[in-house]
Amino acid sequence: MTHGTTYQPSPAGHVDLGDAELNERIATGMTEVEVLLREELAKGEDFLVDKVTHLLTAGGKRFRPMMALLASQYGPRAGSRDVVKAAAALETVHLATLYHDDVMDEAELRRGVDSANARWDNAVAILAGDILFAHASRLMSELDTHTVGHFATTFQDLVTGQMRETLGAGDRDPIEHYLDVIAEKTGVLIASSGYLGAYHAGASAEHTDALRKIGMSVGMIFQIVDDIIDIFSDPEQSGKTPGTDLREGVFTLPVLLALAEDSDVGEQLRGLLTGPLTEDADVERALELLGRSQGREQALAHVHRFLAEVETQIARLPESPATDALRLLAGYTVRRVG
The missing domain is CATH 1.10.600.10 (Farnesyl Diphosphate Synthase)
Incomplete structure (x- = not known):
């Protein structure tokens, strides 16, 4: 059975946010993000496409795009095409980090399916993560240089967090070390979601x-x-x-x-x-x-x-x-x- 062929709609568009109209707006935006993700990740050679869409089609919460769409509600251009592009770029970066994390952790499963490194090998998983960063860069280039600069800082934080975790706390307080790692590895991308969703909506x-x-x-x-x-x-x-x-x-x-x-x-x-x-x-x-x-x-x-x-x-x-x-x-x- 190939895991990349069946489409499981993301549950994120169906989260009850406590207001029917808001639910509808976010669900519409999530559908637009999903369509854009599939269009963007379908670009390239077939042997690349099936690798980079492997985890996309396995599902996931799509929490970062949802956060971006929710943050966009504070600006006059809520849910605009630029917001959708930023949300798709955020999810693409998140996907790339999952491919690389699974190699670092020697994980065998991700989102209920074989991890890319288990299904193929580490080299393929690393390259699939790299090509996802290329896709994210292309989406960002269609926005503005401020977004590109913001993502450069975010990406640097993500890698710093992974490096910090890999090297260990050393002489530092292990609790401070842990909090820095999760801020850089997890917090920073959700922070970016709030920031870019609001920024591209004109908040x-x-x-x-x-x-x-x-x-x-x-x-x-x-x-x-x-x-x-x-x-x-x-x-x-x-x-x-x-x-x-x-x-x-x-x-x-x-x-x-x-x-x-x-x-x-x-x-x-x-x-x-x-x-x-x-x-x-x-x-x-x-x-x-x-x-x-x-x-x-x-x-x-x-x-x-x-x-x-x-x-x-x-x-x-x-x-x-x-x-x-x-x-x-x-x-x-x-x-x-x-």
Whole structure:
């Protein structure tokens, strides 16, 4: 069975944002983004096209385009063709980073299908990611030089975050290191979505800045919540195997906070978590110790700090269905923890 042939419509256009008219506007924009993505990624040799559309057709939330379209509601050109192009470019960059991330992580699955590196090989996956950056560059070139410059900075941040994660914390505080990595790897592209959606809709500088900062905080919340779910979720509810990061030797915020505890649990964890956990019994013991630690509560305190920043920035925006929707989205990201 070839995974690239069936089209699964993105669920993002069907998210209930709390207002029927807004839902319709965003859904229309999401359809336009999807059409443009398929048109753009179909350009090139056949042997390239099936590789670069592999993850596109596998689905995905399309959260970044949705954020851009939502941010565009604050300008007179909400949902305009330029907004759609910026949204498509953002999703294309996101797709490219997934191809490269899967090579770095030696991942076998992505979005429920074989990762590109597992289906073909690392070289093909890297080149597919590279060609996606070319597509994103072409879309940006049809906008303006300000957008190209903004994306250059965003791309530099993305690579800096990946490099920072690869090299490790070194002598730095591991929690500060972790927060910098997720800001650069996850937060920055959602921040760009808020910024470029507002900018290309002609929103004011004040509102554009607020939407950029909201995007950054929402990205931070998303990642920390994901990391909490990886450790503390019920697999039947989350569909995830708890402790995946522990098996890979990746210590996320709740684990780092637990490791820093001046307690018997913290001491036992420091003795156990010295690298990847290869034995199921060790993973079970680590999860049990983490459950007794303050790691979950302290990680949630960070989540609520970023949620408070979202509220601070939302206060800079006019009250509207779009503003209510931003509150809804931020709240949803937190509620995923249960």
